[in-house]
Each structure stands twice: as structure tokens, then as C-alpha cells.
Amino acid sequence: MKLKKPLADLYNEIRIQEESEPLREKREFLQNDITKYLPEEMQSHDIDLNASDIRIFDQGSYKYHTTIKTSVIDRDVAVVIPLDISEHTDPRKIKKYLKNALSHVSTRTVNIKEPCVNVAYYEDGEEWMHIDLPLYAEYQGNLYLARGREFSDTYSWEPADPDGLNDDLCSQINGNDQLRRVIRFIKKWKYEKYKNSTLSHEIPPSIGITYLVCDHFLKVSTDEGDDDLTAIYQVMSNIKNCFTVSYDIYGNIKADITRCLTVKPYSDIFKKMKDSSDTYCVTFYNRLSDAVKNLRDAINVESEHDAGVYVKNVFGDDFIVPPKNVSSASTFSKKEHGFG
Amino acid sequence: MGEREIVLNILSKYKEISVISTESKKILFTLFNRMYYCIYPLKEEQTGRVCFLVKSDEQYDYPHILSFEDHSDGYSYICLYENDNMIHFLQTYEEKVVDAVERLIALLSLSSIEKELEFQKEFLYYWNNEATNKHSIYLFIKQNRVFQKMNIYNKYISGNLVAWNVISDGIRLNQTTVNKKEWNFCPAVDAFYISITDNRRILPPTHNNIWSKDDILKIIYGKDFSRISHDTYIKLKQTFVKHMYALLVFEMIIEETSVNFSVFVIFRNKEKDTLLNKLTNDISKVEIYSSQRLDYYYLCRQIGNDTSLLNKTALLIGAGSLGSYVGKELVKAGIKNLSVYDSDKLSYENVLRHDTCCLFVGQAKVDALKAELEYIHPEILVKAINENIDEDSLLKEIDNVDIVIFTVGNSDVQLKLNRILKQTHHSPIVIYAWLEAGGSDSHILVIDYKKPGCFECLFTNAMGELVNNKADNVSDERLQTNIIRNGCGATRVAYGNTILLRTTAVLLETVKKIFDGEFETNTLIDINLQEVCDKGTDFVERKCQCCGNRNDRHL
Numbered sequence: 001m002k003l004k005k006p007l008a009d010l011y012n013e014i015r016i017q018e019e020s021e022p023l024r025e026k027r028e029f030l031q032n033d034i035t036k037y038l039p040e041e042m043q044s045h046d047i048d049l050n051a052s053d054i055r056i057f058d059q060g061s062y063k064y065h066t067t068i069k070t071s072v073i074d075r076d077v078a079v080v081i082p083l084d085i086s087e088h089t090d091p092r093k094i095k096k097y098l099k100n101a102l103s104h105v106s107t108r109t110v111n112i113k114e115p116c117v118n119v120a121y122y123e124d125g126e127e128w129m130h131i132d133l134p135l136y137a138e139y140q141g142n143l144y145l146a147r148g149r150e151f152s153d154t155y156s157w158e159p160a161d162p163d164g165l166n167d168d169l170c171s172q173i174n175g176n177d178q179l180r181r182v183i184r185f186i187k188k189w190k191y192e193k194y195k196n197s198t199l200s201h202e203i204p205p206s207i208g209i210t211y212l213v214c215d216h217f218l219k220v221s222t223d224e225g226d227d228d229l230t231a232i233y234q235v236m237s238n239i240k241n242c243f244t245v246s247y248d249i250y251g252n253i254k255a256d257i258t259r260c261l262t263v264k265p266y267s268d269i270f271k272k273m274k275d276s277s278d279t280y281c282v283t284f285y286n287r288l289s290d291a292v293k294n295l296r297d298a299i300n301v302e303s304e305h306d307a308g309v310y311v312k313n314v315f316g317d318d319f320i321v322p323p324k325n326v327s328s329a330s331t332f333s334k335k336e337h338g339f340g
Numbered sequence: 341m342g343e344r345e346i347v348l349n350i351l352s353k354y355k356e357i358s359v360i361s362t363e364s365k366k367i368l369f370t371l372f373n374r375m376y377y378c379i380y381p382l383k384e385e386q387t388g389r390v391c392f393l394v395k396s397d398e399q400y401d402y403p404h405i406l407s408f409e410d411h412s413d414g415y416s417y418i419c420l421y422e423n424d425n426m427i428h429f430l431q432t433y434e435e436k437v438v439d440a441v442e443r444l445i446a447l448l449s450l451s452s453i454e455k456e457l458e459f460q461k462e463f464l465y466y467w468n469n470e471a472t473n474k475h476s477i478y479l480f481i482k483q484n485r486v487f488q489k490m491n492i493y494n495k496y497i498s499g500n501l502v503a504w505n506v507i508s509d510g511i512r513l514n515q516t517t518v519n520k521k522e523w524n525f526c527p528a529v530d531a532f533y534i535s536i537t538d539n540r541r542i543l544p545p546t547h548n549n550i551w552s553k554d555d556i557l558k559i560i561y562g563k564d565f566s567r568i569s570h571d572t573y574i575k576l577k578q579t580f581v582k583h584m585y586a587l588l589v590f591e592m593i594i595e596e597t598s599v600n601f602s603v604f605v606i607f608r609n610k611e612k613d614t615l616l617n618k619l620t621n622d623i624s625k626v627e628i629y630s631s632q633r634l635d636y637y638y639l640c641r642q643i644g645n646d647t648s649l650l651n652k653t654a655l656l657i658g659a660g661s662l663g664s665y666v667g668k669e670l671v672k673a674g675i676k677n678l679s680v681y682d683s684d685k686l687s688y689e690n691v692l693r694h695d696t697c698c699l700f701v702g703q704a705k706v707d708a709l710k711a712e713l714e715y716i717h718p719e720i721l722v723k724a725i726n727e728n729i730d731e732d733s734l735l736k737e738i739d740n741v742d743i744v745i746f747t748v749g750n751s752d753v754q755l756k757l758n759r760i761l762k763q764t765h766h767s768p769i770v771i772y773a774w775l776e777a778g779g780s781d782s783h784i785l786v787i788d789y790k791k792p793g794c795f796e797c798l799f800t801n802a803m804g805e806l807v808n809n810k811a812d813n814v815s816d817e818r819l820q821t822n823i824i825r826n827g828c829g830a831t832r833v834a835y836g837n838t839i840l841l842r843t844t845a846v847l848l849e850t851v852k853k854i855f856d857g858e859f860e861t862n863t864l865i866d867i868n869l870q871e872v873c874d875k876g877t878d879f880v881e882r883k884c885q886c887c888g889n890r891n892d893r894h895l
Contacts, residue, residue: 022562073563129563323446324442
């Protein structure tokens with residue numbers, strides 16, 4: 001099977017099996033602080049909140065075990081509090097209270113972002129880790145995500161179902177090791193292609209990538225085991241085919257992709273990306289097309305080395321290209337070993 | 341075309357290479373902004389190979405460039421071939437040159453992650469070159485790869501520290517190799533074993549990567565990802581240190597091979613604190629120590645021993661020539677705990693077919709064997725009993741062993757003990773091995789007393805009557821010609837020593853198969869010069885007076 005070992009090596013290189021100890025400690029401190037200080041902070045604004053009513057749980061890749069190594073550690077932890085949102089209609093204020101509850105520690109920098117409260121950690125002026133805390137209000141049996149920047153005019157309590165989202169993705173991914181690997185591989189591709197991007201919403205959201213991979217994944221295996229190369233190619237190729245592509249009268253390409261959440265609010269995951277710029281989706285499509293072409297070439301060429309060169313174009317320098325075929329004399333010589 | 345012209349011609353084909361000058365048998369060229377010498381062999385040196393030297397630069401860290409081995413003119417050797425990995429004789433001269441140049445360019449074109457992998461492959465080479473300890477450190481580590489406190493013993497000769505033994509709890513060393521009077525417990529240094537579960541970004545010390553406390557922190561408290569298990573981390577938080585010195589013994593797996601390296605850590609003070617806090621906040625100095633892992637489990641794995649034998653114990657009855665060969669191979673194959681019974685003494689006439697030596701002549705064979713075996717490895721523990729095993733001893737021993745092996749030539753002993761073992765109902769599997777005179781035929785009988793068949797079946801005919809061993813092939817006449825009489829009824833049979841090797845090899849395989857669960861029935865194995873023949877259960881006699889159906893016997 002082609003490139004089995006190099007892909008296995010790449011997977012070992014990119015995967016994060018479990019949270020690092022600094023991340024675990026920071027997360028546990030945060031959770032303790034939320035439980036300890038958020039009720040006090042809420043009380044100071046005449047809102048009753050019992051510590052025991054706060055629910056904190058993982059969201060995102062750490063929940064689905066699809067985390068990959070990136071330059072900045074990134075973790076999503078949901079915070080759910082019971083709250084009458086008909087009375088407390090401004091989620092920005094509640095996010096501010098959460099921010100205040102966490103701001104007594106100098107080693108962390110707390111900011112309010114549109115979908116969450118962001119807690120970042122810096123070393124030598126460089127951010128090395130952040131934990132995003134999406135804040136949910138539980139009201140009349142439903143959850144609502146606090147949306148809106150601290151000083152933005154646009155804000156809302158958006159219906160949400162983080163538990164349903166977790167259940168949906170975990171039920172698809174858990175027990176399907178090849179799917180989990182393919183998700184990590186394609187997230188690695190995204191990381192390689194977008195690691196220099198700084199513009200908001202330019203990068204396809206990870207949840208979108210994860211959902212698209214789950215939608216289009218088909219297990220590929222042979223007598224020699226799972227064929228990850230073909231599985232990645234098929235998934236990426238299928239995702240590419242999901243784009244609606246058109247050309248304007250000048251020959252300029254337009255690309256569009258839609259994937260709605262299967263839980264509340266059932267919104268299009270790529271909407272913000274598309275709303276931010278017409279070019280973002282085109283870039284996504286073009287980069288995906290490049291990857292598909294390289295993967296197809298890798299499958300079609302005969303030599304492992306040549307296939308590896310194509311795959312390296314997709315995954316970057318962390319992918320180790322197998323050596324070229326050696327001469328016939330050297331092939332003989334590989335059988336040698338000492339008897340020591 | 342001469343050698344130099346061939347090499348120059350090939351080098352000129354590579355656009356990355358620019359030749360600067362040529363000298364006798366070497367060519368100076370530049371490649372990727374560095375200067376290299378190509379040293380080429382003569383054509384008639386058919387096993388010779390092309391090699392390269394690079395201009396030395398103390399700040400230049402690159403895998404396989406052996407900066408420690410500075411050659412003349414400030415050039416360092418570049419290692420392009422693994423030892424014994426190539427048959428240079430098979431290559432044409434041109435192939436040798438092209439192969440070497442391609443290897444050099446491939447080496448110099450490694451990505452950062454490939455360089456890391458290459459550095460890790462040579463981790464201990466770099467580590468040991470930076471080591472500062474003058475004394476030897478021997479590691480005896482338990483096989484379970486979990487965090488543990490270890491015990492340090494030191495040995496002085498003429499007032500000088502010469503060695504440390506660093507030993508996991510539960511590992512016992514024999515007195516033959518590790519004399520307690522010479523080794524002293526060393527209470528002033530704490531020693532800990534820390535298993536690394538993820539070795540990404542762990543690089544050996546080099547010019548640009550001097551090991552410091554940051555490297556230790558990267559292992560125990562990696563920000564990017566965990567390099568130790570969470571359980572180990574918790575142990576670091578729970579373990580207290582009360583001395584100024586600690587030896588950290590790390591283990592990581594590189595290409596399925598254990599790599600152990602040791603760091604000597606000096607703390608700023610003696611204040612008692614957790615190991616995690618001491619390592620995080622209190623390190624004043626880190627010293628790289630070379631160490632050598634010596635535990636039996638590790639060494640067994642190094643040579644590819646079947647791990648199913650590890651931790652098994654054996655009772656060997658008979659320390660004559662066959663017993664000595666079998667005993668030695670058992671302990672080399674993974675059975676390090678052995679009890680041996682024999683009442684005989686070693687004589688000069690035994691020596692050439694015994695696996696001990698004439699130093700032990702006049703001593704009990706079991707004592708000679710114990711010394712010989714325990715010198716193989718400190719964890720080998722041989723209980724030597726200089727007597728013939730009797731019923732009481734046998735019944736005690738079988739409760740503590742996984743296998744019993746008879747290597748005695750006396751059928752009376754075996755027949756008697758066979759009946760005792762049959763009657764106990766809790767005997768481990770037993771192997772009977774014996775040699776025939778003349779040096780051609782030998783036999784191995786595997787008996788699980790819960791299954792049909794026993795040693796006495798060999799001495800029973802179809803009518804249930806006792807007869808001579810039916811498995812034996814050598815005629816009485818030939819037997820007589822091979823008997824050497826020592827006087828007063830004592831005899832020895834001549835059979836040379838090749839039969840010992842053959843029989844021992846088959847017996848060893850048989851033991852492995854037993855512990856791998858490959859024997860479904862009791863089995864007789866015949867060994868001769870031409871073949872090893874598994875006779876299966878053909879030897880079982882229904883009317884055997886020991887294991888047969890007694891009703892059948894009276895029919």
C-alpha cells in the first residue's frame with residue numbers, strides 16, 4: 001500500500017493525544033475560578049447564580065479527539081449558566097461578568113470576542129495558548145449562545161445546542177479510527193495552507209472541515225490495512241465537488257459551499273467566511289483543488305518517492321518523503337547485517 | 341578512465357556541486373555553501389567506498405556529521421553508511437561514487453523533522469560524547485515502564501568511585517557478580533526512572549543544543565504536548581525529594597528500541613519538596629551522564645528473545661553435560677531463575693563435554709554450573725543443590741517452578757520421579773531429555789500429567805508389561821562399545837559433544853513452544869543426525885502401569 005508508513009509517521013507527528021499538563025492546569029484553574037468568582041460577580045449585579053448550577057464541558061477537537069499540533073494551543077470549553085434571557089437581554093454584559101470573574105490573575109489576558117470569552121496566555125510577548133469560553137444561557141430548557149463583542153452594536157442570545165453538536169460528532173467519529181485520522185490530516189492541510197492568514201473569517205472553520213469530512217468519508221482498506229492516502233483523496237475530492245463553481249463574463253471564478261449545522265441554530269457554518277469576502281471561498285476551493293490534484297498524482301505515480309513528493313505539497317515539511325529507489329547493487333546490500 | 345576522472349565526471353553532473361581543486365585521492369568541492377572533501381578508493385579496492393569530509397565548524401550541528409571525530413585539516417567525517425549494511429563489493433566503481441554523492445545530497449537536504457529523526461537515531465552517540473561522569477553507571481530497570489524511585493549502590497576501588505548500580509525495586513542481583521561487600525547503598529542521591537511517552541522534539545546535546553534544565557522541563561512539563569503520561573506527572577507531584585542530588589533516568593522508544601539516558605541534577609538546596617517543584621524551581625546544575633542499561637529484560641529484548649519465557653522458573657534435574665548445556669541456554673533464552681539438583685562432582689573426564697571448565701574440577705557440578713551461569717548476568721539466580729533430588733524435594737520444588745527438565749541418564753531416577761509427579765495432580769509440564777550412546781540419537785519427551793502418556797509408557801509394551809525404553813534406537817552391541825568403565829561399577833557413555841548442541845537446540849525450542857501453548861498433547865521427539873522427528877502421542881501406552889487405564893491392564 002502506498003505511503004502507509006510516511007502517513008503513519010505524519011499522523012504521529014501532528015496528533016495531540018491529550019491535553020498537555022500546562023493546558024490541564026490552566027483549564028482547571030479557569031474552571032475553579034469560574035465556579036468560585038462568577039457567582040460573586042453575578043451577585044454584585046443582582047443576578048443569583050449557584051456555583052453548583054454552572055456546567056462546564058469540552059467542545060471542539062479536544063472533545064472529539066481530533067486535535068492537531070499548532071503553533072498556539074487552542075481549546076474550547078463551554079460554560080453554561082441558568083439565566084432568564086428575557087430579563088437579561090444583553091449577552092455582552094453577562095460575558096463581561098465572566099471576563100471580570102477571570103481577570104484577577106495577571107498571567108492571563110481575558111478578552112471578549114464575538115462568540116466567546118477568550119483567555120490567552122503569553123510568554124515573552126508571544127501568545128502560546130488560549131482557551132475559548134463560549135458562554136451559554138440555559139433558559140426554559142433551551143441553550144442560547146452569548147454573541148456580540150464587548151462594544152459591538154450587534155449582539156444576541158443565539159439558540160444553540162452544544163451538547164447535541166458534541167453527541168452528533170462523537171457518534172460519527174468515535175470508533176472510526178480512519179475517519180479520525182482523515183479529519184486530522186485534512187486539518188493539517190488547512191493549517192499548512194492558512195498558517196500565515198491573519199484576516200478574520202478567511203480561514204475555513206474547523207467545525208466546517210470536520211463536518212465536511214464526516215459527510216464525505218468512506219472507509220478505504222485493503223488486505224494490508226487502512227489505505228489512508230486513498231481515503232484522504234476521496235474525501236477531499238468529494239468536498240471539492242460540493243462547491244458550486246461558476247464563472248463571470250470575464251472568466252473569473254466564483255465558488256460557494258454551504259454546510260448547515262445539524263443542531264440549533266441550523267446555520268450555515270461557512271456563512272461568515274462567505275459574507276466577509278467573495279474571494280475567501282474561491283481561495284478555499286483553489287487550495288482544495290491543488291490538494292486533490294496532488295493526491296491524485298500521488299495515487300497515480302508508481303514510485304513511493306514520487307508519490308511522497310506530491311503528498312508533501314499537501315501536508316508540508318512534516319511529511320517525510322520516502323527515499324528514491326536505490327540501484328540494484330544497493331538493493332542487494334540492504335540484506336546485510338552484522339552478527340554481533 | 342582513471343579514478344579521479346570518473347569521480348570528477350560524476351561530480352560535474354550535479355549542478356549543486358562545484359569542484360575547487362583536486363589532490364591525490366581526494367577532491368575538494370562546495371555543496372550548499374560548504375566545503376567538502378571527496379575521498380575516493382582505487383578501483384582495485386573492491387570493498388572500498390567513497391567517503392566525504394566537511395570543513396569543521398563548532399557551531400555546525402547536523403546529523404551524521406561526526407564533529408567529535410575531527411580529521412586532519414579541521415574536517416569532520418560524514419557517516420553515510422550503517423555498519424555492515426552494504427556490500428560494496430557488488431557495486432561498480434561508478435555506482436559507488438553515484439551512491440555516495442546521492443546519499444550526501446539526500447543527507448544535506450533533510451527537512452527539520454527528518455534531521456530530528458536522524459539525531460534521535462544517534463541519540464546515545466551524542467549523549468555519551470557529552471557525558472561528564474568518570475564512573476560507570478549500570479541501570480537495572482523493571483520492565484513495566486512506569487515512574488519509579490530507584491536505588492543507587494556505589495563501588496569504590498582504592499578510594500575512587502568506579503561504578504554505580506541503579507536498580508529498580510524488585511530486581512535482585514546475584515552474589516556471584518555483585519558482591520554485597522563491594523557495593524554500598526548510596527543514600528545521598530535520589531534516583532528516579534521517568535518514561536517518556538512522546539519523544540517529539542527531544543534532541544540529543546550538540547554544539548547548539550547544550551542540555552539544561554529547560555530540556556528537563558520540556559520533558560516533564562511540555563507546553564506544546566505531553567511527553568510523559570499524566571500518571572507520571574502526578575507521581576512527580578507526589579514524590580518528595582530531600583537531597584541535593586538526583587539522578588534522572590529517562591527512557592524513550594526510538595524506532596521500537598529503548599533508549600535510556602541519565603541526567604545528574606544538582607539542586608540549590610536540601611529543602612524537602614516534591615520532585616516536580618524541585619525540577620521546576622530548584623535546579624542549579626544539570627550534568628549529562630553516560631549510563632548503560634543492563635537489566636535482563638532489556639538485554640533479552642536486544643537479542644530478540646521470546647518474551648514468553650521471561651519471568652518463568654525452571655527446575656533442572658541433572659547438571660551433567662546435557663544439563664550444563666541446557667542450563668546455560670535456558671538462562672540466555674529468558675529463564676533466569678533456575679534450581680539445579682545433582683550430587684556429582686566435575687572431573688577432568690567430564691570437562692570437554694561439560695559447559696563449565698577445568699577451573700571447577702573437583703567441585704560439585706551444580707556449584708560449577710551456578711557460578712558459570714550467574715556470571716552470564718547479575719539477575720540470573722541459580723539455586724544449586726548438591727544432591728540427588730528425592731520425593732520431598734521434588735514435591736516442594738514443583739510448587740515454585742513453571743517447568744521441570746530432566747537431564748539425567750539414569751532411567752531408574754526418571755521412572756521413580758515420573759510416578760511421583762503423576763500422582764501429585766499439580767505438576768507443571770515436565771521435559772525428559774536423554775542421549776543415546778554413540779552420539780547420534782537423542783530424545784525429548786514432553787509430559788503434561790493432565791493428558792494421556794508419561795515417561796513409563798516408554799518402558800511399557802502393548803500388553804502392559806515393563807520393557808526396555810522403546811524409544812531408544814542404539815543396539816546393545818553398539819552401546820557396549822561406547823561404555824567407558826571407571827571401575828567399581830561406575831560407567832560413562834561416550835557420545836561426543838555435537839549431540840549436546842543438537843539436543844539442547846531442540847529442547848530450547850520445545851520449551852518456547854510449551855510456553856507459547858503450542859503443545860496440545862504429550863509428545864515424543866526423536867533427534868538424530870538427519871532430522872528432528874515429532875512422534876506425537878505414538879508412545880502412549882493404554883496399559884501403562886503409571887498413567888494407563890488399570891482396567892485395561894487386567895483385560
